[in-house]
Amino acid sequence: MRKIKMLNRVSIDGYFASLNNANFGMDWFVHDPEVDKAVHESGGSMDTLILGRITYQGFERSWVPFLNDPNAPVQLKAVAEELTQMKKIVFSKNLKEANWENTKIINGDLLNNARRLKEEDGSDILVMGSGSIVQQLAEAGLIDDYLFIMTPVVAGEGKPLFQHVNQFGLSLVEARAFQSGNVVLHYELKK
Template identity: 85%
Template sequence: MRKIKMLNRVSIDGYFASLNDANFGMDWFLHDTEVDKAVHESGGRMDTLILGGITYRGFEHSWVPFLNDPNAPAQLKAIAEELTQMKKIVFSKHLKEANWANTYILDGDLVNHVRRLKEEAGMDILVMGSGSIVQQLAEAGMIDEYLLIVTPVVAGEGKPLFKQVTQFGLSLIEAKAFQSGNVVLHYELKK
């Protein structure tokens, strides 16, 4: 069975996004190419990406322009191409169409749709951003691994990653600190 892996940046106080939707909630993110490289290497191979509508719009807005930009940095263009090739499953009640290749919009029972995805043949599945999706899948015990990029910021307010989720345990797989102050924590669900 395929694994579901969650990847999110979080502030020290547990927020995964700011309240500023105009910036897709990324006001306080501290980007670091070394962190991006380490996360990419430790995450394993994945061919499916699950997103909510807001996160999808942010990804489409951020990544699609790199595809046709001859001046785009090679690393960012490579990530944009990798994301484009992935099957993107977007759960949204409001989004009706997508302009990014390999994108499928679904509405309805998230947990049952994802349960079927896990049973299909293929590589692992990645969930990024998408707080309400993370919360629902975490509550259902369906996320197998959690990759958290802890950013050295106390946000003070924002969107909490684990709002209204019943307590569950995790086992640490790996922890890495970086010069930027970011820390990558890789956990698996305790069974």
């Protein structure tokens, strides 16, 4: 059975995004190419990406332009190409069409569709951003692995990652600290 893996940057006080929608809620992130490389290596093979509408639209606006930009940094272009090749499942009641290659919009039940995706053939499934999606999947016990990039910032306010989720346990798989102050934490769901 495929695993669902969540990847999110979080502030020390538990927010995954700021309230600044103009910058996709990423204005306090401390970017570090070494962290991105480590997360990519520890995440394993994934061929499907689950997103909510807001995260999908932000990703599409951010990553698609790198595909045809001859001046795009090699690393960013590689990420854009990898995301483009992944099957993107967008859960939305409002989004009617998607222009990004390999994207499917589902206006149905998230939990039943996630269970079905886990049973399909293929590599693991990734969820990024998409706070309400993460909250629903976490509450249902459908996320198998949690990868956090703990950013060395107390945000003070923002969008909490686990709002309205009951307590559940995790087992630490790996923890790595970086010169930038970021810490990558990889947990598995305790079963």
